Amino acid sequence: MSSDPYSDRGNKDLSLGNPKGMGTATPVKPGGKAYPAVGGPFLIGENMTGGYGAGPDILHDCTIAVDRGEIAVIVGPNGAGKSTGMKAVFGMLNLREGHVKLDGEDITQLSPQDRVARGMGFVPQTSNIFTSMTVEENLEMGAFIRTDDISGTMAQIYDLFPILKEKRLQAAGELSGGQRQQVAVGRALMTQPKVLMLDEPTAGVSPIVMDELFDRIIEVARTGIPILMVEQNARQALEIADKGYVLVQGRNAYTGTGKELLNDPEVRKSFLGG
Amino acid sequence: MMDLLNAIVALSNFVIIPAMSYGAQLALGALGVTLIYGILRFSNFAHGDTMAFGAMVTVLVTWLFQSWGLSLGPLPTALLALPFGILGCMALVLTTDRIVYRFYRAQKAKPVIFVIVSLGVTFILNGLVRFIIGPDDQRFLDGERFIISARTFKEMTGLREGLAFKTTQGITIITAVIVVALLFWFLNRTRTGKSMRAYSDNEDLALLSGINPERVVMITWLIVAGLATIAGVLYGLDKSFKPFTYFQLLLPIFASAIVGGLGNPLGAIAGGFVIAFSEVTVTYAWKKVATYVLPESMAPDTLVQLMSTDYKLAVSFVILLIVLLVKPTGLFAGKAV
Numbered sequence: 001m002s003s004d005p006y007s008d009r010g011n012k013d014l015s016l017g018n019p020k021g022m023g024t025a026t027p028v029k030p031g032g033k034a035y036p037a038v039g040g041p042f043l044i045g046e047n048m049t050g051g052y053g054a055g056p057d058i059l060h061d062c063t064i065a066v067d068r069g070e071i072a073v074i075v076g077p078n079g080a081g082k083s084t085g086m087k088a089v090f091g092m093l094n095l096r097e098g099h100v101k102l103d104g105e106d107i108t109q110l111s112p113q114d115r116v117a118r119g120m121g122f123v124p125q126t127s128n129i130f131t132s133m134t135v136e137e138n139l140e141m142g143a144f145i146r147t148d149d150i151s152g153t154m155a156q157i158y159d160l161f162p163i164l165k166e167k168r169l170q171a172a173g174e175l176s177g178g179q180r181q182q183v184a185v186g187r188a189l190m191t192q193p194k195v196l197m198l199d200e201p202t203a204g205v206s207p208i209v210m211d212e213l214f215d216r217i218i219e220v221a222r223t224g225i226p227i228l229m230v231e232q233n234a235r236q237a238l239e240i241a242d243k244g245y246v247l248v249q250g251r252n253a254y255t256g257t258g259k260e261l262l263n264d265p266e267v268r269k270s271f272l273g274g
Numbered sequence: 275m276m277d278l279l280n281a282i283v284a285l286s287n288f289v290i291i292p293a294m295s296y297g298a299q300l301a302l303g304a305l306g307v308t309l310i311y312g313i314l315r316f317s318n319f320a321h322g323d324t325m326a327f328g329a330m331v332t333v334l335v336t337w338l339f340q341s342w343g344l345s346l347g348p349l350p351t352a353l354l355a356l357p358f359g360i361l362g363c364m365a366l367v368l369t370t371d372r373i374v375y376r377f378y379r380a381q382k383a384k385p386v387i388f389v390i391v392s393l394g395v396t397f398i399l400n401g402l403v404r405f406i407i408g409p410d411d412q413r414f415l416d417g418e419r420f421i422i423s424a425r426t427f428k429e430m431t432g433l434r435e436g437l438a439f440k441t442t443q444g445i446t447i448i449t450a451v452i453v454v455a456l457l458f459w460f461l462n463r464t465r466t467g468k469s470m471r472a473y474s475d476n477e478d479l480a481l482l483s484g485i486n487p488e489r490v491v492m493i494t495w496l497i498v499a500g501l502a503t504i505a506g507v508l509y510g511l512d513k514s515f516k517p518f519t520y521f522q523l524l525l526p527i528f529a530s531a532i533v534g535g536l537g538n539p540l541g542a543i544a545g546g547f548v549i550a551f552s553e554v555t556v557t558y559a560w561k562k563v564a565t566y567v568l569p570e571s572m573a574p575d576t577l578v579q580l581m582s583t584d585y586k587l588a589v590s591f592v593i594l595l596i597v598l599l600v601k602p603t604g605l606f607a608g609k610a611v
Binding site: 053 | 311312315316317382384385386388389465468469471472474475476477478479480481482483484485486487532536537
């Protein structure tokens with residue numbers, strides 16, 4: 001029996017409760033303030049240490065950053081804390097140490113909603129679309145914080161992902177894996193973010209779709225939006241990366257440009273399969 | 275021919291019209307339950323007593339208005355007091371959310387814990403309502419009693435059977451249609467409504483999209499308070515206001531929500547009518563209708579009542595069992611139970 005009184009006991013009866021879609025994040029609470037912090041890259045999570053709720057630390061003094069016009073890629077073995085690092089940068093978990101800075105401001109104390117309002121867009125690895133809502137409603141929800149006319153942005157998304165326009169009145173949960181990822185990226189782009197964070201955008205899609213998604217991501221990067229991305233396909237990702245981070249057990253193991261990491265014999269041996 | 279008409283009239287009088295208005299009341303109640311289930315993710319056992327509280331405030335304000343001599347003419351004064359009842363109920367649910375449920379949300383407590391918490395809230399509300407207004411039956415209906423009374427109907431048509439259409443039944447059906455249309459428009463067309471559906475679908479992603487969870491929860495409670503009060507007042511007008519009956523209503527309301535498919539608003543409405551019609555038809559004495567329809571030699575000697583009205587609550591459970599055995603997601607794909 002678990003010592004946690006709020007754990008999972010007696011929770012399988014769906015006539016009593018509806019755990020599907022329940023939040024797992026322990027986000028930074030609303031009400032925090034941002035402080036000026038001049039200099040440094042456009043977005044940086046600096047010396048981050050922390051974990052989920054009251055659990056053990058997953059990140060240890062970890063730093064990830066992306067600068068204007070760049071694509072930064074985070075790679076590493078399973079359980080290295082790549083996704084956790086992304087969530088930490090987005091305020092989806094409380095940091096015990098370290099800072100997150102965006103565009104000359106320290107935003108460590110800001111809630112995720114406030115970070116969205118400041119121009120951060122995030123595509124999580126799993127459950128990254130509203131399955132019961134139509135494609136168009138998904139995009140609308142992406143633009144929830146905007147009060148201006150969103151039809152222009154929506155047209156741009158449909159240009160970028162033409163298949164979505166075709167399926168815009170279909171429930172997003174009925175789409176294929178690759179199409180779902182397009183909805184997820186489209187949803188994040190609807191805020192017109194100043195920086196886009198992608199957590200394994202190519203997870204679970206076929207190689208052909210994967211190549212196409214990479215092309216689209218490069219296309220988005222060319223419009224000037226910096227992209228911070230976690231990827232399983234380390235080699236392919238590092239080829240398009242300006243900057244690469246290799247995480248191991250929540251720590252920075254190797255850092256460098258994409259080319260440097262691809263040519264580093266240590267990195268090749270441990271993570272790229274020779 | 276005349277006999278067939280008489281049979282239809284008798285059927286409408288004793289089955290169709292009462293079941294329609296009872297179904298509308300159940301549907302409104304089940305909508306509240308299903309919204310809480312979908313968005314706050316637990317089965318709210320306090321819903322019956324929330325209805326009682328809202329109805330109680332309405333009754334008290336109605337009495338105040340009546341003492342002032344305020345009235346709506348042929349319509350019951352309670353309709354004038356209804357907005358105040360809704361406000362009172364909103365204040366109540368926001369207070370309970372603030373001092374009870376919010377704590378458990380912050381702990382990320384599992385739904386089953388919320389269910390037990392809501393049971394505690396039930397008992398508190400139960401006591402509160404009885405403490406304020408007493409455990410007895412209260413009358414607060416005034417205005418015209420019938421839209422069509424049985425006698426005028428007989429005189430108008432010359433049929434042997436009368437058809438009574440009570441004002442409260444008319445109001446119930448009309449109000450239910452308006453409320454349901456408004457709710458669906460809100461959930462499917464407005465930004466706030468869509469953000470509620472988004473939160474119900476995926477809390478974390480809603481957070482990433484900049485949707486404020488506490489605001490979604492607050493709006494859900496406000497809507498539920500409105501639905502509960504309207505359902506409670508309509509039921510009170512149609513039958514009578516007695517705190518304990520609302521606690522008992524919880525059972526058919528949950529049956530409706532589950533039969534229709536928990537978490538699905540459309541299902542809640544369908545479920546309400548399925549439960550209401552089955553309760554009424556099974557407990558109705560069919561002798562009169564049978565006598566008109568069947569040839570004289572086959573006329574029944576008994577009442578042809580399948581079950582005594584005392585067992586009407588059992589009917590909802592039998593329906594519930596059948597639906598769960600045959601189609602566990604409810605009639606409209608809700609959550610599989």
